[in-house]
Each structure stands twice: as structure tokens, then as C-alpha cells.
Amino acid sequence: MPSTPSLEESTERDVELAVDGMTCAACAVRVERKLNKLEGVTASVNYATARASVSASPEADDDTLTGTVEKAGYQAEVIRPFVAEEPRQHATDRTRDLWRRLVVAVLLFIPLADLSILFTVLPQARFTGWQWVLVALALPVAGWAAWPFHRTAFVNARHGSSSMDTLVSIGVLAASLWSLYSTFSGNGAPAGISGLGLLLNSQGAAYLEVAAGVTTFVLAGRYFEARAQRKAGDALHALAELSAKSATVLLDDGSQHEVPVERLRVGQRFVTRPGGTIATDGRVVEGRSAVDRSSMTGESVPVEAAVGDEVVGGTTVTNGWLVTEATRVGRDTRLAGMVRLVEEAQTGKAAVQRLADRISAYFVPAVLVLAVLTFGGWFLAAGSVEESFTAALSVLIIACPCALGLATPTALMAASGRGARLGIFLKGYQALESTRDVDTVVLDKTGTVTSGEMSLVDVACGEGVDRARVLRLVGSLEEASEHAVATAISAAARAELGELDRVESFDNEPGLGAVGVVDGCEVLAGRAKLFDERGLTVPPELERQRGEWEQQGRTTVVVGCDGAVLAVLALADLVRPSAERAVHRLHRLGLRTTLLTGDNAATGRAVATEVGVGEAIAEVLPGEKVEVVRRLQAEGSRVAFVGDGVNDAPALAAADLGLAVGAGADVAINAADLILVRQDLTVVPDGIELARGTLRTIRGNLVWAFGYNLAAIPLAVLGLLNPLIAGAAMALSSGFVVSNSLRLRRFSSGTDRQG
Structure with a gap:
């Protein structure tokens, strides 16, 4: 369920x-x-x-x-x-509208600027009505192209508030009206004669091309910003698009019926053919195929799925067909959960970003007041309306706080989208902040560093005993048992020999082993104690081998037939192939590693040595994991805990940074800060590197956004900043923040970089 x-x-x-x-x-x-x-x-x-x-x-x-x-x-x-699709369509429509307005603004602003410079440098080039030509070029830009700014400013004013668009709108309207006034009243310089003179910040300039230029620059900034934001959010759309639109349901009478995926219910069986998308999470009940999970987890190699295996909705069947019983549908599926995680991460805000947002709310009214004071101060000091107007206009334009609002969310959008492609899910800004100070990574052994499943790793046979015969006898016996060790032995025997024999008179010996008759031979398999109780002696060479294996942390099974000991088997919970590489990369990041296991000290030490972990804490009960984390924290360590099971949830929640690896249990995922859905353990250092890189990007964005305003506003107040340059700089500031964030889309796995 x-x-x-x-x-x-x-x-x-x-x-x-x-x-x-x-x-x-x-x-x-x-x-x-x-x-x-x-x-x-x-x-x-x-x-x-x-x-x-x-x-x-x-x-x-x-x-x-x-x-x-x-x-x-x-x-x-x-x-x-x-x-x-809906929010994406809104973004697409907005981008198209901005593009149309930008094209018109550019096409009119270029000749406007050229003519303004021409009429300034060569007054003899002027002709009757030349002012009207400049007005005709400027007004569509200052009016229609800038209309989104004017509309928003008007709506804000109606509600007694202001925004960045208020500053832009007032600046554009002020420049336009002043130029029109100069044209029709005969006061000041003729309209449009600002061009080259204005770039040099000379006196006697009017501002038609300032109005058009500021509009063009701001529109360009808005357009590229909107495009970049849409790109940053594309991964979320792509993730949502992975889901199948319909499912072929297998009815009780064997017939098949195609239904929308929304109508699938838990317990229903559905068919997925080669090349098809698995409709929802489920358990394979018939068929066999390789399943491509790369779009969801970043795994490059398809994973085999057969009867009894769990499969995830949104993945692709490659070379076979599967009949799957739905176990999760709708909001409960893994894909839906992944989309939810990305959405939650993208809406997160850092504490410093919340401060920036609060500052922005009061910033615009403060800038309006500052612009008025700048105008008054310059007028009192210089007595020139031209100089006063230029300085005040520059203050209005340069101070737009757009970059402040984009600093954190654009980086989170880019990082969460890229992370989703690599099987890394950030649960908001808190996870990023936690990675900054972490110095110790505690790795749970079973199911995290190891596969969590027992496997037959070695067979030692007595003198003259055939290995194949031993595997056939013990495999046939253990096939009747449900114990994890028995399952591993029978699976290994079946894989090597094919079909096994039928067992008769099977009897389970709880805690010791099992006995039964296979091919007329009474087979005994289990702990050495089982043989001692029956008066059977393990040959010295096999006993020595058994002792060595147990010192290495392996589980041993003694096999006998008709009163004679034939062999000793060694089983182990195999270490994941990626574990050693992952630990090595964690050490390169400057992190100390600790292995946590409920097994005995010998097993813990053996696994720790194999993967390169510096310390092993053994014989830890499930409920004691959180105590180990708190003890390490009490010693001054900042702890990241990596686990996957239900009993890991308290430790994941208590750690400074919790990382849930692999499929994981729901409760573990809810308790973690980073969800790592790949089985490859190198995703752990990948997740930490991505989080740290995102945090660095956000800080760089905020430093730039604050620094830009702090440096530029005084220049504008002192009259050292031209309004046209102010408009371009303001647009470039937002562009820098967005483009800096988009660099995170190129983040690659450390394994890829090394390979």
C-alpha cells in the first residue's frame, strides 16, 4: 500500500x-x-x-x-x-510580448540616436520639421514599447504602492515631457539635440533619445531575463513531461484497454511495450526488460527489471515488455514527488534574500525621495534645470532594485533543475546553508554503502568435493526457505546451474539452518553449531577458512550431506562499486568520514577499510543512530548523515545535513535535506558540490546586486552618470545576475569530470 x-x-x-x-x-x-x-x-x-x-x-x-x-x-x-504547461505558457507569452516591443524599440532608437548625433555635430544638416521626425521616432518607443512599465506604475499608484516600473515609467515620461516642452515652448535646447553631447554629459541637452534609449535597454534586460528564467525552469517542465499520458490496462479477461493515466488505480495491471513509458510506479508481475532511468536519475546504463522488481513511472522500457501492477498513482508517485521537490526548492528563499526583498519594498519610495532631493540640491547649487534634471533622472534609472530580487531564486531554479537531471534534489535554501559548515559525513552501512542484500561471494570445498554438486544440493535445499541468506544461496546456484532439484522432507532449524532431502541425500546447511549438535566435525582446512572469513566480516554457511561435511560458503552484503570513489571524493572536499553499522566490529572494520572510510562505529542499534549523530555534534562536529531506511529518519532529521540515498523510504525522504535518487554513491559528493556551488553563486549575486546599487547611486547623485549609461548599466546588472546563475546548468558530476 x-x-x-x-x-x-x-x-x-x-x-x-x-x-x-x-x-x-x-x-x-x-x-x-x-x-x-x-x-x-x-x-x-x-x-x-x-x-x-x-x-x-x-x-x-x-x-x-x-x-x-x-x-x-x-x-x-x-x-x-x-x-x-500553464505557467510555462504564461512565461512564453510574456517573452514574446517583450520581444515584439524590443524589436520596435531598437528599430526606432537606432535612427533616432544617429539623427540626434548628426544634428548635433552638423547643425547645417537640419531641415524644416526635423524636430517632428525625432518626435515621431521617439514617441512610439516611449509610449507603446514602454507601455508595460507605465501600466504597472499606474496600477501600483492606484493601490498606493510603487515598484521598479514606477522608477522606469517616471524616468521615461519625465524625459519625454521635458523634450516636448522644449520643442513647443522654445525653452531649453531643441528637442533631440542630446546625442553626442549627452553622452559627454554636456549642458543644454533635451531627452527624447534618453527616453527611447532607457526604454530599449530596460526592455532588452527584461527580455533576456525572461528567457533566462524560462531556461532555468525548463528542467521542471521536462520532469513533469516525463509522465505517460495514457496506460494500457490489462483486464481480468485478458483484454487490453487504453485509459488516461489519471484513471489508473492502485492494484490495476498495465502493459508497457518496448520504447513505451511506464505509466506509474508499480511491481513487475510478468515479462522482463531493461529500463532506462537516465531522464530521472542520471544513470547512463539501463537497469534490468524482472518479475518482483519495483519500477518507477516516467522511465522507459527499452528491449522487452512488462506487465506491471500499480502500487502508487497520482500525487503519490515518485515522479510527482520529484516534481514537488523541485517546485519547493525553487520557491525557497535565503534569510539574506528575504532581507533584500524587504529592502526592495522600501527602496523604490526612498529612491523617489532621493531623486527629488537630488534635483533640488543641484538646482540650488548650480541653478541649472538641465543639470538638475539629468542628475535626478540618472538616480531614478540606476537605482532599480531588480537584481536584488533575482539573486537567490534564479540560482535555485538553475541548480534545482540541473540537480534533477543528475538525480539530486535540493529541498530549498536551508540545505545549501547546511553544506557550508559540514565537516563530518556519517555513512550508514546497510543499504547505503552496501547493497543491503546478501550475496554468495565464495565457496570452499573439501578434498575431492565437486563445487557444482555442492551448489546444486544446498541451492535446492535453500530454495524452500525464505531467509535472506537462503535466498542469496539459491539465487546464486540457480544463476550458475539453471533449474534446481526438488527438496523433500524440508525442516527449518530456527537460528541454526535447515535440513532436507535432495536427490536421495540428506542435506544439512547452516551454522557450525548445527553440525556440533549433531556430532559432525568440520574438517580442519574448512574450519580454518571459515574462521578467516568470519574475521573479514562475512557470513558463513556449512554444508553437509549424509553425515559428511562437504563445504563452507561465504556470504556478504556487497559494497557498492561506487562507494570507494565516493569516499575518496568526500575526503578531497575536506570532509571526515565515519561508517555506522549494526554489525559486529570485525564487519564494520572490514567494510570501512575496503571503501577507505576513516572510522567505523559498530554494533549500533537502529534507535541509537541519532544518539551517535548528537554525540558527534556535541564534540563540535557539523554532521551530514547519509541513509536510506525508515530507521534512518531520526538521524537524518537530527543531522546538520541529511542526505537520503537511493529509492529510500518515504519517512527518510521527508526527513532529509537532499534527496539523492541514484544508486551510485558518488551522488553524495555530487550533491554536496552542487549545493556548495549554488551557495557561492547566490552570494556572488547578492554581493554584486548590493554593491552595484551602493556604488552607482552616489555617482548619479553627484551628476557623474549619464541617464543612457544608467539605463544600460541597470539592464546589464540584472543580466549579470541571471547569467551567473545559469552557469549552474553546466554543473557536471565529479565522476564525469574525472572520466
Whole structure:
């Protein structure tokens, strides 16, 4: 039965809203504040993803939530779970609109700037009505192309608020109106004669090309920003698109019927043919095939799936066909959970980003006041309206806080999208912050460093005894048992010899072994104590081998037939092939490693030595794992715990950084900070490297965003910054933050870099 997420037991419900019309971090803060004023509502709004993640009581219905956003001056609609097409379409439409306006702005601004320079350098080139030519070129840019800025500024003003668009709109309108006033009143310089003179910040300039230039630069910044944000979110869309659209259900009478995947129910059987996508999570009941899981886990080699194996919805059957019984559907599937994890990660905010958002909310009004003071100060000092207007206009344009709002979310979007492709899922900014100080990695042995399944690794036969005969006898006997050791022995014998013989008079000896008749021979298999109780002696050479294997931490089984000891078998929970490479890379990252196991000290030491772990803590009961983590923390260590089972959940939650590896249990996944879905253990250092790289990128973004404003605003106040250059610099600032974040999309596995 699929486990029920604990969130579903709560009376609260989670709602995702697509919010349209936000243009800067201040907008996101305003929407967030309005939603949080509703009783029983907790909301977080992300400007970069244009989404609001809302936890609401039943009283706050969808209409109430969307209505609240609309009253704040924006549009909103509820996103259906795991349907990525709607918000993606919004982003596509916005990008196209920005592109159209940008093309018009560029086509008109270039001749406007050229003519302005020409008329400035060569006054004799002017002709009757030349001013009207410049006005005709400028007004469509300052009006139609800049309309999104004016519209948003007007809506904000109607609600008594302001945003980045308020600054842009006021700057563009002020420059345009001043130029028109100069043209029709005859005061100041003729309209448009700013070109080269304005670039040199000379006096007597009017500002038609400033209005057009600022509009063009800001539109260009917005367009490339929107494209980059859409690219950063493409991985989420691609992940959601992995799901099958329909399933071929196998009915009780053997007939097949195709249904939409949403109609699949737990317990139903469905068929997947070669090249088809597995419709939902399930257990194979018939057939055999290699399954390509690369799109979900980053594994390059397909994994064999046969009867009894678990398969994951969204993966592809390559060379066979499978009949699968659905075990999870809808929101409970692994794919849905992965999409949910990426969405949650992309809506996260760092503490410093929340501070930046709060600053942005007050920043715009402060800039408006500063622009007025700058104008007044320059007018009192110089007595020139031209100089005063230039300085104030530069302040309005350069101070736009767009980069502040993009610093964290764009990096999280890029990192979470790339991580999903590599089988790494970041659960928000907290996971990134935790990786910064971690110095010790505690690895749970069973199921994490090892496969968690017993395997036959060696056979020592007595003198003159045939190995094949031993395997046939003991394999046939153990096939009647359900014990993990017996299952491993029978599987190894079947793989080497094919069909086994039928066992008769089978009798299980709890805690000791089993006895039965195979091919007329009474076969005995189990611990040495079982043979001692029956007065049978293990030959010295076999006894010596048994002792050596047990010192190495292996499990031994003695095999006898008709009163004679034939052989000793060695079994082990095999270490994953990737474990040694993973530990080596963790050490290269400067991390200390510790192995945690419930096995005896000899087994713990043997496994630790094999993979290169520095310390082994053995004979730890499941409930004691969390105590080990807390003890290490009490000693001053910052601990990352890597585990996969139900009994690992307390330790994952208690650790400074919890990493759930492989398929994992639901409770372990809920407790972890990073979910690592590949079975390859090198995903552990990959996850830590990705998290640390993302954290560095976010910090670099914030340093740039804050530093840019702190450095540029004083230059504008002092009159040292041209408005055109201010517009270009503001657009480039946002572009830098977004492009810096997009570098995370090129993050590659350490194994790939080494190979």
C-alpha cells in the first residue's frame, strides 16, 4: 500500500498560484504581504518563478486567494498539481510580448540616436520639421514599447504602492515631457539635440533619445531575463513531461484497454511495450526488460527489471515488455514527488534574500525621495534645470532594485533543475546553508554503502568435493526457505546451474539452518553449531577458512550431506562499486568520514577499510543512530548523515545535513535535506558540490546586486552618470545576475569530470 504523506493528514491545504504582472522583488513582497494578512494563510512569493506557494485553511478558498492577489494589482490563477504547461505558457507569452516591443524599440532608437548625433555635430544638416521626425521616432518607443512599465506604475499608484516600473515609467515620461516642452515652448535646447553631447554629459541637452534609449535597454534586460528564467525552469517542465499520458490496462479477461493515466488505480495491471513509458510506479508481475532511468536519475546504463522488481513511472522500457501492477498513482508517485521537490526548492528563499526583498519594498519610495532631493540640491547649487534634471533622472534609472530580487531564486531554479537531471534534489535554501559548515559525513552501512542484500561471494570445498554438486544440493535445499541468506544461496546456484532439484522432507532449524532431502541425500546447511549438535566435525582446512572469513566480516554457511561435511560458503552484503570513489571524493572536499553499522566490529572494520572510510562505529542499534549523530555534534562536529531506511529518519532529521540515498523510504525522504535518487554513491559528493556551488553563486549575486546599487547611486547623485549609461548599466546588472546563475546548468558530476 502506498504511504500517505503526513501533509494530507493536516487540515491545511497547499495551493500554488501563478502570479502575472510582477516586475521586481518589491511586487513579490507586496503580494506576499497581502496574502499573509488573510486569516489561516501562510504564503511565500517568488519573483523569479512568478509563483506563490500558499498554505491555507479550508476557509480561504481559491477565489479568496486569487481575489486578494488581484486586489493588490496583479493577476493570479491556481496551478493544477504537476501540470507545468500553464505557467510555462504564461512565461512564453510574456517573452514574446517583450520581444515584439524590443524589436520596435531598437528599430526606432537606432535612427533616432544617429539623427540626434548628426544634428548635433552638423547643425547645417537640419531641415524644416526635423524636430517632428525625432518626435515621431521617439514617441512610439516611449509610449507603446514602454507601455508595460507605465501600466504597472499606474496600477501600483492606484493601490498606493510603487515598484521598479514606477522608477522606469517616471524616468521615461519625465524625459519625454521635458523634450516636448522644449520643442513647443522654445525653452531649453531643441528637442533631440542630446546625442553626442549627452553622452559627454554636456549642458543644454533635451531627452527624447534618453527616453527611447532607457526604454530599449530596460526592455532588452527584461527580455533576456525572461528567457533566462524560462531556461532555468525548463528542467521542471521536462520532469513533469516525463509522465505517460495514457496506460494500457490489462483486464481480468485478458483484454487490453487504453485509459488516461489519471484513471489508473492502485492494484490495476498495465502493459508497457518496448520504447513505451511506464505509466506509474508499480511491481513487475510478468515479462522482463531493461529500463532506462537516465531522464530521472542520471544513470547512463539501463537497469534490468524482472518479475518482483519495483519500477518507477516516467522511465522507459527499452528491449522487452512488462506487465506491471500499480502500487502508487497520482500525487503519490515518485515522479510527482520529484516534481514537488523541485517546485519547493525553487520557491525557497535565503534569510539574506528575504532581507533584500524587504529592502526592495522600501527602496523604490526612498529612491523617489532621493531623486527629488537630488534635483533640488543641484538646482540650488548650480541653478541649472538641465543639470538638475539629468542628475535626478540618472538616480531614478540606476537605482532599480531588480537584481536584488533575482539573486537567490534564479540560482535555485538553475541548480534545482540541473540537480534533477543528475538525480539530486535540493529541498530549498536551508540545505545549501547546511553544506557550508559540514565537516563530518556519517555513512550508514546497510543499504547505503552496501547493497543491503546478501550475496554468495565464495565457496570452499573439501578434498575431492565437486563445487557444482555442492551448489546444486544446498541451492535446492535453500530454495524452500525464505531467509535472506537462503535466498542469496539459491539465487546464486540457480544463476550458475539453471533449474534446481526438488527438496523433500524440508525442516527449518530456527537460528541454526535447515535440513532436507535432495536427490536421495540428506542435506544439512547452516551454522557450525548445527553440525556440533549433531556430532559432525568440520574438517580442519574448512574450519580454518571459515574462521578467516568470519574475521573479514562475512557470513558463513556449512554444508553437509549424509553425515559428511562437504563445504563452507561465504556470504556478504556487497559494497557498492561506487562507494570507494565516493569516499575518496568526500575526503578531497575536506570532509571526515565515519561508517555506522549494526554489525559486529570485525564487519564494520572490514567494510570501512575496503571503501577507505576513516572510522567505523559498530554494533549500533537502529534507535541509537541519532544518539551517535548528537554525540558527534556535541564534540563540535557539523554532521551530514547519509541513509536510506525508515530507521534512518531520526538521524537524518537530527543531522546538520541529511542526505537520503537511493529509492529510500518515504519517512527518510521527508526527513532529509537532499534527496539523492541514484544508486551510485558518488551522488553524495555530487550533491554536496552542487549545493556548495549554488551557495557561492547566490552570494556572488547578492554581493554584486548590493554593491552595484551602493556604488552607482552616489555617482548619479553627484551628476557623474549619464541617464543612457544608467539605463544600460541597470539592464546589464540584472543580466549579470541571471547569467551567473545559469552557469549552474553546466554543473557536471565529479565522476564525469574525472572520466
